[in-house]
Amino acid sequence: MVNGTQTQTNSLPGLKENWQASKKRKHSQYIWYVFLAPTLLGILFFMVYPIFESLRLSFYNSNGTIETFTGLNNFKRVLSSGNFWNAVWNTFYIGIFQIAITVPLGFIFASLINTVRRGQNFLKVIYFLPNVTSIVAASMIFAFVLHPEMGIMNFVLAKLGLPTSTWLSDPSTAKWAVILLSIWHWIGFVIIICLANLQSISSEMYEAAKIDGASGIQQWLFITIPNMAGTFAFLLITGWIGALQRFNEIYVLGGPNGSPARSIQTMGAFIYERGFTGFEFGIASAATYIMFIIILVFTFINLKVSKMKI
Structure with missing residues (x-):
């Protein structure tokens, strides 16, 4: 016990x-x-x-x-609005050319940088700097560069004997001004992502190709590009999501109505204009969900085309 x-x-x-x-x-x-x-x-x-x-x-x-x-009346008004469909057209026009130019160009630059033995990190920093720059500040700089009278672009074109342009004052060139800004701002990100994938490809594949007599271009076409498929899919999806949501640079360069003549107004700018300029918050909210559905459908299509699992 x-x-x-x-x-x-x-x-x-x-x-x-x-x-x-x-x-x-x-x-x-x-x-x-x-x-x-x-x-x-x-x-x-x-x-x-x-x-x-x-x-x-x-x-x-x-x-x-x-x-x-009002029920579904706001959705009907948005879908029957000519200004909305014009904004959709502008959004896709700018997005298509931005992605179609930036992804291949960024991949080519990344391939060239990958062959550099010295100063590679310096080139990475130089190319990536625009991407970390505020898009609002970059848009203001571009507005000055493309000014029809005081802009650097027209000054250089005139010195070279080439025709100048009114750029942001002309509906035919305003979209391309936005495209140039988007390419400049986004290409650094594309280069860094492509470069990371390029450096992860096994060197043994290239050595085997050299033994078989493959040239540098053949190695690039049949080894490098196929191994970049996943990266290209990622860049396409993220690029489209960003393009469909484009607003900041549009507001700085052309205001909420995308001047001149609504030539650069995107879906985001249309929503802002109807909500915070026209105080039609129901219309703006309906347009937001329509834009969300468009982004969702387009992302789904991109995933299917890229043969990626959701």
Whole structure:
């Protein structure tokens, strides 16, 4: 009896220590939730709530203070609006040429940089700098560069004896001004992504090709390009998502209505114009969800074409 009592007495401190250690572990786990709380609240307030509020407003005729339920009327008005379809056309026009030029050009530059033995990191930094530059600041610089009278572009063209242009004042050239800005701003990202994939391709494949007598161009065509398929798919998808959401540079260069003559107004600019200029928040919300569906469908098509699993 004495030994049994002594054993129970000795085990009590151990049980107490285990209980205190377990309590401390649970307390430390709860602390993480305290640190996560501000971020989670921010996501709920600034992302989740606006999504559902925008969906609700899409069924109402609202100017921000007075609301009237209209059902699907806002969606019908957007889909029957000539300005909206013009914005869709501008969005796809700019996006198609931006991606069609930037991805191949960035891949070629990345291939050339990959052959450089010295100064490769310096070239990476130089090409990637535009991508980390604020698109608003870059747009303001481009607006100055393309100014018809004081711009550097027309000055250089005149010195070379080439015809000058009014650029942002002419609907026929305004889109290409935006395309040039988009290429300049995005090509650094394409180069870095392509370069990362190029450097991950096994050198043994190239050595085997050399033994078989393959030239440098043949190696590039039959080894490099096939191994870049996944990267090209990624760049196409991310490029299209960014292109369909384009707004900042449009607002700086042409305002919310995409001047001149709505020639560069995109879907994002159309939504901003109807919501924050016309105070038609129901129309703007409906247009937002139509744009979301367009992005979703286009991303799905890109994934299928690229033979990637969703």
